[in-house]
Amino acid sequence: MSFILVIALLLRTIVDQDFINQELGSIVGIAYATLLICLGYSRYSKSHPLAPTYVTCALLIMFSILLETHSRGFIPVWLAYAALGLTLIVSTVLGVRHSASIPLWVGVLGSSLVGIALEFPSPHYPQLMILLLVANASVYIGSKVSIWLGLRWTLFAISLFVWHLWTVQLRTLLLRGREIPEELALNWFLPLLGAFALVYAGMVIRTLMGRRRAFRSFEKYIPLANVLWAYAAAVAVVRPWLGEHSGLAPAALALGVVQIVFGIWISHFGPKGKQGGISFTIAGAVLFVLSSEKAMGSPFIYLPVWSLMALGMTYLSVQLNNRTIRTGGYLLQALTLGVAIRQGCFTIGDSLRLVAVCLAIFVSSISLIQYFWCRWEAEAPNNGMVALMDPKDRSAVVLLVTSLVSLFLGFRLILHAGASALPGDTESLFQSGQTLLIAGSSIFLLLVALRWRDIEFLSIALIVALVAGIKVFGVDTVHARGIPLVLSVLSFAICASVASLVWGRWQRLPQEEGAITQPSLDKGSPV
Template sequence: MATDASSLECRIEQLTAQMQALTERVEQLAALLDMPEAVIPATTPLQSLPRPTLQPAEPTPPAEEFPLGEPEDVSEEILTWAGRAYFLTRLSTLCFLLVVALILRTVTDNNLINTLAGSILGMSYAAVLMLFGGYKYEKKSPLAPVFSACGAVLMSTIVVETHSRFASLPLVPAYFTLMLTGMGMAFVSYRYKALLPISLGTLGMCLAGAAIDYPRPFFPYLAMVLLTANILGYFAAQLKRCSWLRWIILIVTMVMLHLWAFRLGMALLRKETPPPELAMPWFLPVLAVFAAVYLTLACLGIVRSGSERISRFDFSLPTLNAAWAFSAAFYVVNAGGMSKFLLGGIGIAAAIGHLGMTFWLADRKMPGAPGTNSFAFAGIALLALALPVATGNFVLSLPAMSVVAFFMSILSRKWQNGGVRATMYLAEIYACLALAASLQGQSPNGSDVVNIIPAGLLAVICLLHYQWCREWPPPATSTVFSRFDRHDTSAVALLLGSLASAFFMVRIIINQTLAIYFAAGDTTGIFRCSQSVLINAAAAGIMLFAFIRKNKELRNVSILVTVIGGIKVFLYDLLGTHGVPLVISVFTFGLAAALESVALGRWQQIKREPPAV
């Protein structure tokens, strides 16, 4: 070890001598640069400088004895991060602030001071912390977030406990204190461009407001607090994208207002006088205000995004707002025996307004018309809810929605927006599924001759929509289709919906025909097997048309319909019917299968034949 130490000292002396020589040479060069060119003194040449005598280097000691290049330990990195983030300083400050709050709480709990004085002291302490936090933000102190956050959380907690447990703070001052806290924190955030104060202030205001007198709050006052929280949440998103905050506020708002609607509706259904906290005359106006504010905030968020990606919250808000507000209003209107026709008319007008917003957004002349799909989705969803309420007939309203979907699809081509096109696919699919759910089985709607008209109209509209889609492919710039459906395969759902609607139309005709010419007890087996015959005939017809047009998509649809027909024949007809109807059902399936076999075989031969010279 003594030898190693002496060799290390020799190397250090050599390096020191070299550094001294280089330092002298640099000083000489610096002096030359500072003097005029005419007065350049002679300098000692570099060769004349004393050179240290180099000695042979000793062998380098092993790495474990001389660990100069070893990376830092993980604990050192953690300590470095904690130092940069002032973690321990902030943590200790938070503990001291909480100690003071707990002392005040202990003094109040032990009746050393009365409850009102303790509450005033606690809220004053929280207010001082928030003000001092703003002062610290002005000084750019790393402890500013601690004071602001602690003050906002303490204020919300003290207000809830003072009102609910000690009953020493009236309802109106409690709500106004929460609102002032949220707005004060918003002011601090905007002045110093900090997200934390407005986030905690708004979140505390929202959750504390919902907790006061739960589950029997005075809902109009609570609505005022929640409305303020939603507006502040929008402003918080302008500082930095914080969708999590807006989602929490939105969920709390919808849950509390739905609780209001539920309790009000239950009282009306029982023919009871609603209690004062439900404030029945205020419900629909407050709901309308929330719907208008949400619509405005969504529009501002979309417009502010410009050509950038729209946040999921702003994109979803119009649809969630429309569905939530209309369903809550319908529940109360229906329970109270009020005019559903008027509500449906208002809903249709609002749906048209949402669809009109798509035109305004498209007129901004931005590539792809961003934001149009958000309001198109909301408009078509609201139309689906409002049309049955206004017309009083669910099935008759479906073709009208289908026409609107077709029209919006045509506009989507002009706007080069694939999202609107995909949304209208969903609208058509919904209309067809809703028709099938209404007319299936032995329900009265399934045999009502009036429903032949909407079923037939829906079949024609969906077929025209499908043909249009095959004539005009989706825009190449569409994110939806380029990522998920490059070949627009989803448009086949329109063809399947058209076939299903046509099936239910013919099904009603068969049912009416059997009711005229046969006794009621003899039609069950005939009716079941006739549906199988209809499916098998459709499969054969589609295959024949596909063979003539050499259309692989129609061929695949025909195979799918054939599979459905086979399941219907062998799992339902064969086990549940007998006699001539069953014979005809099985025969038609075999005939369709044979025809398709010939067509598919010929298709393969044509594919293998060499082209003519």
């Protein structure tokens, strides 16, 4: 290795001392690097221990020459990128041909980083993106070689950095209404973004279809990561460029449905197909949720679809025996309620909105059906990281809470309309009615918990009783007057008494009858 570097330094000294001009020195240096690559190839063919040294030195010399010659203006940018791409292809062929990881590592990372360094921080993005596409394809081809998996993630991170840089520069100029410079290549943005997304998805699909490639963590998580970065980048540029009605959201919605359908279909083809089906289903569901607000418009249209999708994810989790999809269904159901609240679907208005009441009842019903089905029909798969964090599937209680809160918000709208129609102080009647509703819900849950001996119902009932107490002494005593205030206090007193009786009875149940203190998964449990 010392001899190789000595010759390289000697050539550099000859150029610096003006014995030959710099253009000729660059040509000599590239020829020297090419000679070293050829020597490395021949050494790999003979399994020589110094073969990696020849190739590594050759690639490093090549990259340094290309970077310096371009910085001094000796070669145009397109020629520099073409030379980097050719060097990358040669290193990939050499690595795959001889099952060597070092040429792949040095070639991929070196060409990518040097490509970014050319004219940084405003590189010529089309050429750079094409180079990164070739690099990603090289890593996929080289995955047959025993390379460290971190190379794929490292290159993915480098690609995301470049996309972030390009996106920020374009978005900043578009928002300010300035003219886009030619080097930012706005018209190339969407085609290249689509090409990257298709390449990443194609890698996973090719792995699923082939028999020789293992389904590793990169293939497992890249569909979701692909959806997140591609949609975020597209939204950041397309909306200030083409406006809200660009068709991006409907296209993303359709693509999400396609991924869900493909995930369900591919899951029927063996264990590897099942793993891929899980990845594509989750990615498709996330893309559907992200794009549905802009694609469908009204929350009263897309929120019921979300709720049904959450129920479908729970069913699919049983078919695929996957805990992650099941937990994702829980979170999506809670997200449905959260978005409904954020969008003001349950805001009190001058008149009763039946569509809001119907939405609340629908979400509550679907959440409750999903909860009971999870508890009494579909045992949670005991696999994955989620199962380690929540072995008893306690997170399903999110569905019960979602159902109760959604139902309360719906009845709250009806309650306000009724209080407004009655004579007297509307505010007092409304506040008292809410307290009666909360206290009554707590009493009902307490009785159900005692009847079914369900610890989750008991816990939620006690929390609801606590909320009723806070409501009475923190809100009603300030906003309610007269008989409504008396009814609020009385309802909480009854709730507290029932809670005390149920708790006392609960403490004696294990000794008397062997009470069940955790949710039952038996199909014979009462519903």
